[in-house]
Amino acid sequence: MAERDGLATTAGKTKHDGPVIEVTQDYNTFTAVAGPSGSNDHEGDFVTENEDRDLSRGLEQRHISLIAIAGAIGTGLFLGLGSSIQTAGPLGALLGYATVGLIVCAVQFALGEVTAFLPVTGSFVRHAEFLVDPAMGFAIGWNIVYGNWLSIPAEISAICVLFQYWTDVNSSVWIVLVIAMTFCVGIAFVRVYGEVEFWFALLKIVFIIFLIILGLVINLGGIPGVPRLGFHYWKSPGPFVEYIGTGSWGQFLGYWACMSSAVFSFAGTESVAMAAAETRNPRQVIPRACKRVFFRVALFYILSVLVVGMLVSSQDPRLDDQSGTAAQSPFVIAASEAGIKAIPSIVNAIVITSAWSSSNQALLAGTRVLYALALKKQAPQVLLRTTPWGVPYVCVMVQTTFMFLAFMSLSQSALTVFWWFVDLTACGVLISWISILINHQRLILAFKKQSIPLSSLPWHNAWTVFSTPVALFMCIIILFTAGFSNFTRGNWSTSGFISSYLDIPLVLTAFVLWKIFKKTSFVKLDEIPLKEALEEIERKPEESEPPKKGWAKWIGILWD
Template identity: 50%
Template sequence: MSFIDEKDRNMFDVHVGTIKPVIGTIEEEEVFEEEKDLKRGLHQRHVQMIAIAGTIGTGLFLGSGEALASAGPVGTILGYLLTGILVSGVVISIAELAALVPLTGSYIRHAEYFVDPALSFAAGWNNVYLTVVSIPAEVVASAVLVSFWTTSVSNGVWITIMGLLIIVTSLCFVRIYGELEFGFAMLKIALIVGLIIMGLCIDLGGVAGQPRLGFQYWRNPGPFVQYLDIPGATGRFLGFWTVFSNAAYAYSSIETMASAAAETKNPRRNLPKAAKRIFIRVLLFYVISIFIVTLIVPSNNKLLLRSTGNASQSPFVIVATSAGIKVVPHIVNAIVLTSAWSSGNSTMLTGSRILYGLAREGHAPKIFLRTNRFGIPYLCVLFIGVFIALGYMTLQSSASMVFGWFQELVAAGTLVTWIVICVVYLRFYYGCKRQGIDRSELPWAAPFQPYAAWAALFGFGLILLTGGFAVFMRGHWDIEKFFGSYFNVPFILIIYFGYKITKKTKIVSLDDMPIRFYIDIANQNPETPEPQAKGWRRINILWS
């Protein structure tokens, strides 16, 4: 197979330790560069909690109120639930690929071998571009969150401090990142559990001076909202449809766990284990939390549409304040602040590893392959870190509009990322069928395939194309919304076809995919057996 031969002559950079080359006369075992340069510092508990942390963020704590105001209680729950189901399809798809081919850069590298080098180039640089605009957004969000407590210090100070924190922690051994995400995830889980209990107490009349609410707000103002005052079922459906874009942004970065596959211990065991629990986490943390919100806050509460960027816009804070619970806003703001830091760290990890992966495939300058003594591609981190300076644009009020565009672009780019993952997986799936490879031979075969990948591909494709539908309605044209919703579509197509025409790349045929090659590598390099859980670890449902 010509595709394998060409790659083997250049020494396949598979992260498996040591293997014998398939082509050539060399008999000695070779240590591949990716194994030598990057160090495995992420353990099972890190991967499990990174997967949890990736599903919990400002989209739940702050953004759920906007969804409730646009769609009503039933519309909001359905939107988050259906989006969570689609996202689960993306996660199990990328986990199956990463378990077989645990490369740094994840789906970007997989696209090179299972679809087209041009798609790898386009998706990779699209992700780098998203990284350099999303990290400044998180840094600025941190500054706004701090302003909840004090306005006497310039936001520029907090932008500088948070930017330096993200860069410094990203240059340390990857286990430092794992420990930070572990701690952040524990804080988020504790907050969500606490808010759910608080919400139930308020709803059931357990707070002095507050009546029992029950399902009162489902009846009045009602289960759905008439979006833009459009009458009838059409207005209610459009309100429900707006939740998908909101929920997609809330679930963004959920695929982060696979980006550092080459730095994960026993990735063929630990990545699938984390992926299999994604839907349960979505159900527990998002759907139940949103359900509680719909019980205690009416969808016509004007405070839900107040965009302050800090804890005061959280529906949990709104109801806690009205109930006289004064400490909740400060707790929520503090943990959302850690969420912004966590999100910045995750985005930096993903972006820098994808840039490293691009360099390994020859799609980026080779200088980005340099690593420090901790096994971190430090030049990738520093290159992305330079763009944190974009956050200073928000110090001038005239530039804040531009930053709003950045946030819209990140939301649309997340959908593009998920679509690419589904395309890569489906090509891989049908490559297995063409070559007569039973999926039971894989390190892990995801359930519900290929239906889960097809559903996610169709669903997110439809959401991407209709995400800015409101701008096409009479009297609602908004150039910022249109640009943010649709810029990514022509952007990635131009990069893809530009590279394809320039380099004359070809789509990898189903027969030439190196699937058997990777299966042989996995069989020749078995992972260490999982130790039997003892004591309290036997009932640990978070990361065991």
């Protein structure tokens, strides 16, 4: 059951001009109903009584930090960098990933500031209800849920393809095995999930560091018989690649196409706050994780893009390998050229663990958002049932049911349709980032409207006042131009257009329908109960974590 730092059983109501505030004195429990007295229109909260009573705070600083890293370092890094180099060239790809890295920085800091203020299960889905409109929380929440319903079987299907690199064992064996393993991790103590992701993340970090160092050794001629390359491929065929157009315009389009794909490589960092109500000291832990995870992930990606651009030519035909296995990895291509035969199998093994790690993360995000929707009565109440050890088992079972869609991979025609549907969820990443930035912008505006200094926030950085609107503008531009190639002469693709843009009307439709049927309205800035929330934070301060000493201090540099 959930941990308690003493439980007071008294409850009372505080009246003030406008909103009606109900304070229930559980651990970090605060329910705010903003709107006309007696209205349940704009309901948003800190940790609710259900979360406090039924969920277990089993995640620690090291778990939270590496969960985000585990989600962001995956197939996009190990296998996908080659296509970015091919599309934009070494410098174009580097600039694209650097640009998106800055956007991710703004998103992470915005998420950290709002989560430190509202550390709830469901993260930015619940924040949207508190700060914007219940209909926005409903639309974003169900968008994430259905996206995860499809992404987990997609990861399982990818694992089947990866195993075919070694063996011809029937794919159904791997599907059943992975579903069983994923379910066991999802239904176990949340700490079990945290430990699994922690060790997988460490494995990936160590391996990507190894690949970066190996790439530099190969590039600088450290392997006997392999000539020094340096920046040879930056000179020939050149730092940029023309994409669709010609000249400078074509080079810019290559950069922009690469930037659009880079967004999805960084996907996963936003899930760091999904289980805030299951995290110890979330107001300290999650902002710290948001800040430090960004720098680690950005560092790995930027260095990887730089090294890959030095190792492989943008015109190398092996980058077109469609096997979905380690054969298309630029690291494998470079290692094969250097005569290092073990690297392909090692990369394939790491990508398998990455795919499974991603499915575990999608299970956590999907189930916690589903649980959060049920808390707000935007999903069936049966989803609120939890195990004695604090896991929403009905949500896990629902999510597990959709994993069996992976059996569609046994039919080639069905697999084509299945992956087409999976592509529909791709822009959901940008929609999630946009909602995080909107939530943060609304919080900043509400503080200014109510004349409360931003320094009152549990965690705040002065530059986020400027970075959030800029990043929001960039995310919207990328969202609406992600499928720009479909509008160029001779490149129209109906499936490409639909997969790039269908998620936008789906989210807008869900938003409008919930507003119509529930008659919700936007939360007014002066009615968001900020003062009461800040008072509750002062009443229930988190204990400071003791400083680490000895070996724990040095090894903890990876996540602290």
